[in-house]
Amino acid sequence: MRRLLLILLIGLLMVGGLGWALTRPADLERDLAADHQPDPEAGALVFTAAGCASCHAAPKSEGEDRLVLTGGMGFASDFGTFHAPNISPHPEAGIGSWSFEDFARALTRGVSPEGEHYYPAFPYTAYQHMTAEDLRDLFAYMQSLPPDATPSRAHEVGFPFNIRRGLGLWKRLFMAQDHVVAASGNAQLVRGRYLVEALAHCGECHTPRNALGGLDRSRWLAGAPNLSGKGRIPNITPGELSWSEADLMGYFTTGFTPDYDTAGGEMAEVVDNLAQLPESDRAAIITYLKALPPIP
Structure with a gap:
């Protein structure tokens, strides 16, 4: 019995130590x-x-x-x-x-x-x-x-x-730690990827999540439920978003859609931010969005 208890104790310590190591904050x-x-x-x-x-x-x-x-x-x-x-x-x-x-x-x-x-x-x-x-x-x-x-x-x-x-x-x-979209050799696409995947963190809203809250990268930017409970965040891959480059530039600059609707909710703030960036950055974001694989 003592040997069994010792083995169990050692096992628990090993599991605890492994868990502690796996959950350690990264340097x-x-x-x-x-x-x-x-x-x-x-x-x-x-x-x-x-x-x-x-x-x-x-x-x-x-x-x-x-x-x-x-x-x-x-x-x-x-x-x-x-x-x-x-x-x-x-x-x-x-x-x-x-x-x-x-x-x-x-x-x-x-x-x-x-x-x-x-x-x-x-x-x-x-x-x-x-x-x-x-x-x-x-x-x-x-x-x-x-x-x-x-x-x-x-x-x-x-x-x-x-x-x-x-x-x-x-x-x-x-x-x-890897990027979602490969962009080697195309400077504008690389810049667009940096803006979309890093700084503007577009995937946080436009990509669906699994049961543990992780992003489903297989449906990158393909739309997701709105956490507020009001409607959905739209799919912005070419599988759904058919706007031209000129349409997108107009929207990112003024907030007006091709149908003369306007950006609302949190997206209105996103557009306000994008409008303050150099036009070359908005063009880079458009290049990135057009390069995405279309997801229905």
Whole structure:
């Protein structure tokens, strides 16, 4: 009996140790372009392309108030409701005390400065593809924004999803490090892929998810249920989206569809962000969308 209990104890310790190792938050192991001189002006474009204010500005804020990143937007899901945190440069309520390495690890690994996993409502599965130069430029720009002392709201997540350590397994299953679309040799397509798959994180809304919340990459950008419960996010592959390049450029610039309807809901904010980017970036996104395999 003692031998059996010892074997069981050793087995439990081995399983526990393996689980602890598999769920360990990832370290920041990449070139951080330490010799790059951060450019806040370039960082402002990264900030816009990534839609940071769309989630982290106070709801219904307008104009310059959109740059006060108090947080507060809620994201309802089958796992609970997640709230965008304060990411202003306030030293206590925001990220003002973070180092650049803290910032880069959060965006590309989904890990907090304290070593905890972030929930993937924060789209680090997309931001992991950001270049080190863009990360440095973005950090420099965000440090220049107004600090705000508004406390971040706690997520409303019940057991077992409130055990953040388990997100380490989720990341191993669903945080794919490769790109969805091959784009070698075509500079415009490469740029479009970077904007769609990384900065603008379009897949987070336009791609369906499995039962564990991972993106179904086999139906990339083929439409998904709207988490708000109101309708569906549309299929934007050529299997459904038949707009011409001119139609898409007009929509990304003005918000008007070819039928003279207008972008609404969260997409209105996306269009507002895209309209602030160089026309060449909007053209690159269009090239990417036209290159997607058509999915019915």
